[in-house]
Structures are given as structure tokens and as C-alpha cells.
Amino acid sequence: MYEYCDLKWGSITALGFLLLLIGIAALLFPRSAIGLIVIFTAVVILVLAGILIAEGLFMEGGGISKWVIGGIGAAGVLISLFAFLYPEWVIFTAGVLIGVFLIIFGCVMMFAAATIIFDFFVRSIVAFSSFLAIVLGVYFIFVPKSSLEIFTLAVGTFLILFGIVRIIYGVRLRSWQKTCPSSYLERR
Numbered sequence: 001m002y003e004y005c006d007l008k009w010g011s012i013t014a015l016g017f018l019l020l021l022i023g024i025a026a027l028l029f030p031r032s033a034i035g036l037i038v039i040f041t042a043v044v045i046l047v048l049a050g051i052l053i054a055e056g057l058f059m060e061g062g063g064i065s066k067w068v069i070g071g072i073g074a075a076g077v078l079i080s081l082f083a084f085l086y087p088e089w090v091i092f093t094a095g096v097l098i099g100v101f102l103i104i105f106g107c108v109m110m111f112a113a114a115t116i117i118f119d120f121f122v123r124s125i126v127a128f129s130s131f132l133a134i135v136l137g138v139y140f141i142f143v144p145k146s147s148l149e150i151f152t153l154a155v156g157t158f159l160i161l162f163g164i165v166r167i168i169y170g171v172r173l174r175s176w177q178k179t180c181p182s183s184y185l186e187r188r
Contacts, residue, residue: 016166025158049076095144
């Protein structure tokens with residue numbers, strides 16, 4: 001009944017401000033945001049590859065050969081180094097993969113609109129949005145570099161909206177917590 005009394009309004013509001021700032025930065029500097037995404041991707045691949053190599057070196061027992069695990073880790077190191085040296089490769093690959101995902105998602109949702117959904121209005125909205133996803137996916141495949149910029153702008157817009165919602169929620173939560181009964185607060 002008084003679950004909102006347990007939430008930390010300060011951290012919720014601070015996260016909202018952080019998301020808002022990241023979203024604004026992504027909208028104002030989409031190329032820099034894409035560069036950060038590429039670097040982050042390469043670092044993540046490198047860390048995961050290092051973990052696989054370490055597991056391969058110290059692995060005992062049966063199952064998958066430690067050389068296979070180590071080999072996958074070594075391939076990951078090569079991919080991450082390639083991503084550091086040729087960042088446009090990561091941008092191209094990400095654009096194509098997002099495009100393929102949008103086409104598959106659009107086709108699945110189009111199938112759902114045709115077979116599962118019975119309400120005409122909902123079916124129309126799902127079919128239209130599915131068609132839009134397919135068209136956007138085809139665009140992402142044929143123009144992967146600019147598609148990642150569009151994706152970054154969309155994510156930046158989402159982060160701005162989500163950050164504003166979190167800030168408003170944190171401020172409202174603070175005022176709600178002033179109404180928490182003292183008997184509830186003492187039990188914590």
C-alpha cells in the first residue's frame with residue numbers, strides 16, 4: 001500500500017537527468033555518439049574475448065575443448081582489433097544487422113496482424129507499423145551508414161523523453177513520500 005515510501009527519489013531523479021543529458025548529446029552530436037558506440041562495442045568484444053581465452057586456458061574436464069573456447073576468444077580479439085582499426089566496419093555491420101532485424105520483425109508482426117489480431121483498428125495499426133518497419137529495414141540495409149545516424153537520433157529522442165519522465169516521477173515521488181505515515185517509516 002505504501003510501496004512508494006521505499007523508493008529513492010533522489011536516484012530516480014539523478015538517473016533522469018543523466019538520461020536527459022545523454023539524449024541531448026546524442027541529438028546534438030550524433031557522429032560522436034556513433035563513435036562512442038563503436039568504441040564501446042569494440043571494448044565489450046575485447047573483454048568478452050579475454051574472458052573466453054582465460055576460460056580456455058584454465059578449463060579442465062570434458063565437454064568442449066579448451067582450444068575451441070580459446071580459439072573463439074582469439075577470434076574475438078581479432079574482431080575487436082579490427083573494430084578499433086576500421087570503425088566504419090562496425091557502423092556498416094550494425095546498420096545492416098538492424099535492417100535485417102527490422103525486416104524480420106516487420107514480417108512476423110505482419111503475419112500476426114493477418115492471422116492473430118481480430119480487432120480491425122488494432123490490426124490496421126499493427127499492419128501499418130509492420131510495413132513501416134520493413135521499409136525502414138530495407139533502407140537500413142541499403143544505406144547502413146546514415147541508418148545508424150537515424151537510429152542514434154531515435155535513441156537520443158527516446159532518452160530525452162524517458163529522462164523527462166524519470167525526473168517528473170522523482171519529483172512527484174518526493175512529494176508523495178512526505179505523506180508516508182510515520183508508523184510505516186519506523187518499521188523499515
